[in-house]
Amino acid sequence: MADDLPSTSDGALVRAARLGDEAAFGELVDRYGPGMLRYARRLVNGSDADAGEVVQEALISAWKSLDSFRGESSLKTWLFRLVHRRAVDLMRHRRPTPIDDELLSRAVKVADDNPLQDVLDSELLEALQQALDELPWNQRSAWLLREVEGLGYDEIALAMGTTVGAVRGHLHRGRRQLAERMARWR
Amino acid sequence: MAMSPGTPLERATAAARAEQPEDWPAVSDSIKRKVRETVLPARRIAYVSADGSLDQDEHGSRTHVSSRVLLARLRDALRFGPDLAAERIDLTIGDDDLLTRVEVDLVCAYDTDVRQAADLARSLVEGVLVEVLGPGARPPVDVHVTDVVVGDVRRD
Numbered sequence: 001m002a003d004d005l006p007s008t009s010d011g012a013l014v015r016a017a018r019l020g021d022e023a024a025f026g027e028l029v030d031r032y033g034p035g036m037l038r039y040a041r042r043l044v045n046g047s048d049a050d051a052g053e054v055v056q057e058a059l060i061s062a063w064k065s066l067d068s069f070r071g072e073s074s075l076k077t078w079l080f081r082l083v084h085r086r087a088v089d090l091m092r093h094r095r096p097t098p099i100d101d102e103l104l105s106r107a108v109k110v111a112d113d114n115p116l117q118d119v120l121d122s123e124l125l126e127a128l129q130q131a132l133d134e135l136p137w138n139q140r141s142a143w144l145l146r147e148v149e150g151l152g153y154d155e156i157a158l159a160m161g162t163t164v165g166a167v168r169g170h171l172h173r174g175r176r177q178l179a180e181r182m183a184r185w186r
Numbered sequence: 187m188a189m190s191p192g193t194p195l196e197r198a199t200a201a202a203r204a205e206q207p208e209d210w211p212a213v214s215d216s217i218k219r220k221v222r223e224t225v226l227p228a229r230r231i232a233y234v235s236a237d238g239s240l241d242q243d244e245h246g247s248r249t250h251v252s253s254r255v256l257l258a259r260l261r262d263a264l265r266f267g268p269d270l271a272a273e274r275i276d277l278t279i280g281d282d283d284l285l286t287r288v289e290v291d292l293v294c295a296y297d298t299d300v301r302q303a304a305d306l307a308r309s310l311v312e313g314v315l316v317e318v319l320g321p322g323a324r325p326p327v328d329v330h331v332t333d334v335v336v337g338d339v340r341r342d
Binding site for chain 1: 193194195197198199201202203204205206207209210212213214216217218220221222224226254257258261265271272273274275293335339340341342
């Protein structure tokens with residue numbers, strides 16, 4: 001099915017996958033998996049192995065529980081929620097991560113070195129990861145879902161299991177913190 | 187805080203959006219392999235001879251088919267064209283492994299004659315049942331049209 005119909009909608013693919021069509025599910029995997037992996041990697045401190053584990057667990061879980069997807073959110077939001085939950089579980093077992101904003105105590109470095117005029121993307125991404133690693137978990141997650149993955153506020157709230165108001169707060173603080181940390185690259 | 191074009195955060199964000207994980211093909215292959223290896227719940231269903239007997243010889247030998255196999259065949263049969271597709275297929279299997287009822291939820295394209303679609307779906311299901319479970323497999327087949335979509339049900 002997936003090979004024959006490259007523009008198949010999420011709904012049609014979910015219908016087929018629920019009935020056991022592995023090819024249809026495979027198309028959903030390739031449609032949303034790269035973004036899920038990108039999100040997971042940035043969320044779990046840039047670890048390739050952890051990100052791969054999180055996304056695999058999320059998508060296998062999705063395969064087994066497609067019946068529980070009721071279409072109340074988009075499929076993309078539902079899948080990102082699965083990634084988020086597994087990333088939370090993994091990080092809880094791996095290392096302490098600040099959850100509350102009040103716990104954020106790292107000093108922000110002042111941009112006092114020589115400016116880099118033409119920074120390579122890879123260097124910028126490395127700097128971004130370092131800055132993200134310094135953010136509290138919720139700010140990091142909200143920022144990634146909004147600014148990188150393009151989810152709406154309500155979708156982010158569903159993915160993170162929180163409220164839209166909380167998302168707005170996390171985003172506001174996360175954007176400010178990241179801008180301050182990245183300013184050293186100016 | 188709005189990001190102005192050209193700020194380090196703006197450039198980093200754009201780079202992050204454009205990033206395509208290089209290891210995605212390997213992760214994707216691993217996921218698809220695990221999906222294939224995942225054993226979904228299934229039950230065995232008895233093959234039924236033309237006379238309604240489950241026994242296939244004088245010794246009482248029986249033949250069974252996994253519900254997973256039957257569901258795959260039904261799913262393929264109901265992927266009939268642009269006007270109808272199965273959304274749910276439920277099999278009721280008795281304690282004696284006999285298939286006692288099939289329920290199918292159908293999605294039809296807008297403007298499809300739902301009665302004709304239901305009749306067609308029922309006919310397709312009955313054909314598969316006989317083919318897979320034997321000439322005596324004649325359980326009731328309930329068809330419900332549960333949704334309509336605009337366009338091709340295989341895509342939309």
